[in-house]
Amino acid sequence: MNKLVVVNWKDHPANAAAAKTLAQAEDQQNVVICPPARFLPDIALRRSQLGAQDFDLPPEELERLGARYVILGHSERRKNLGETDAVVNQKVVQALQRKLTPILCLGEDWEQQFQADTASLSPAELGKIIYVYEPLGAISTQKHSKPVPASEATAVIERIRKLAGENAKVLYGGTVNKDNAAEYGKYPEIDGVLVGAASLDPENFKKIYDIFSR
Numbered sequence: 001m002n003k004l005v006v007v008n009w010k011d012h013p014a015n016a017a018a019a020k021t022l023a024q025a026e027d028q029q030n031v032v033i034c035p036p037a038r039f040l041p042d043i044a045l046r047r048s049q050l051g052a053q054d055f056d057l058p059p060e061e062l063e064r065l066g067a068r069y070v071i072l073g074h075s076e077r078r079k080n081l082g083e084t085d086a087v088v089n090q091k092v093v094q095a096l097q098r099k100l101t102p103i104l105c106l107g108e109d110w111e112q113q114f115q116a117d118t119a120s121l122s123p124a125e126l127g128k129i130i131y132v133y134e135p136l137g138a139i140s141t142q143k144h145s146k147p148v149p150a151s152e153a154t155a156v157i158e159r160i161r162k163l164a165g166e167n168a169k170v171l172y173g174g175t176v177n178k179d180n181a182a183e184y185g186k187y188p189e190i191d192g193v194l195v196g197a198a199s200l201d202p203e204n205f206k207k208i209y210d211i212f213s214r
């Protein structure tokens with residue numbers, strides 16, 4: 001399959017032993033596992049790729065610890081830490097220079113964020129980024145969060161792909177779980193998903209993975 005499942009554990013699980021166990025359960029082709037930076041040294045993967053949650057460690061350190069991807073521009077960071085587009089843009093440029101693949105999250109203001117976060121990049125560089133349409137209001141940690149219906153998400157994803165180039169990978173994120181994953185999996189335009197809370201439960205992960213690995 002060409003579809004990608006990125007799991008964002010955020011600040012979980014509780015300890016390195018639990019992180020190793022969870023990583024083993026999720027170690028599959030076309031999966032990117034993004035653990036908290038403190039667990040990066042503990043996780044050895046055979047099939048999945050390792051990713052990082054932003055530059056919690058300097059990029060060269062992330063690379064040394066085996067990360068090949070980095071989630072940037074996450075809307076919780078934009079909101080809680082006041083991270084600006086200028087900062088996200090710098091990080092995207094830095095990641096590309098280090099050969100880390102940016103997984104760039106675009107929220108409600110996706111169009112404006114796209115322009116600002118990728119300012120100065122060449123078409124070839126735009127094609128190296130993995131984009132995620134993930135509105136803040138769709139993320140499960142937010143009060144009254146609601147996933148974006150798959151048909152609506154698909155329409156935005158198509159528009160992001162127009163800006164990024166036909167070959168760019170564009171994912172959906174926001175409260176994807178075992179009960180709704182099939183909806184997103186139906187659309188060929190959706191190149192995969194970014195999964196937060198549901199990725200902490202191997203059973204939930206497996207159902208989502210099965211849908212996107214068909």
Ligand code: PGA
Nearest residue numbers: 139140174175195196197
């Ligand atoms: P969620 O998180 O799947 O729990 O909504 C996704 C994310 O914040 O990246």
